[in-house]
Amino acid sequence: MAFIDIIDEAQADGLLARIYDAARKRAGRVPNILKIQSQNPAALQGMLDLYVATVRSESPLTRAQRELLAVVVSRANNCHY
Numbered sequence: 001m002a003f004i005d006i007i008d009e010a011q012a013d014g015l016l017a018r019i020y021d022a023a024r025k026r027a028g029r030v031p032n033i034l035k036i037q038s039q040n041p042a043a044l045q046g047m048l049d050l051y052v053a054t055v056r057s058e059s060p061l062t063r064a065q066r067e068l069l070a071v072v073v074s075r076a077n078n079c080h081y
Helices: 014-027 041-056 063-076
Strands: none
Touching: 014 041, 041 063
16 A cells, blocks of 8 residues: 655645645545645645636536536546545
8 A cells, every 4th residue: 555645634735735725614624635745735726726727617518517527537547525
């Protein structure tokens, strides 16, 4: 099994602390999918920006359609996220 060293919430500072704080405000916790990217906060912020642009921004597809596409792709990749 692979092991990814994460920066815990208590040790986060700067950009990573701000990302973690925003996640707690939005979801009540910091999901593991964010924590596994904690070693590179700039890349993590880029991933979050891409997510917002593709899933939450204005689009000819409805939010439900975009979420469904994400589920189908995750299933095809055998990924439970």
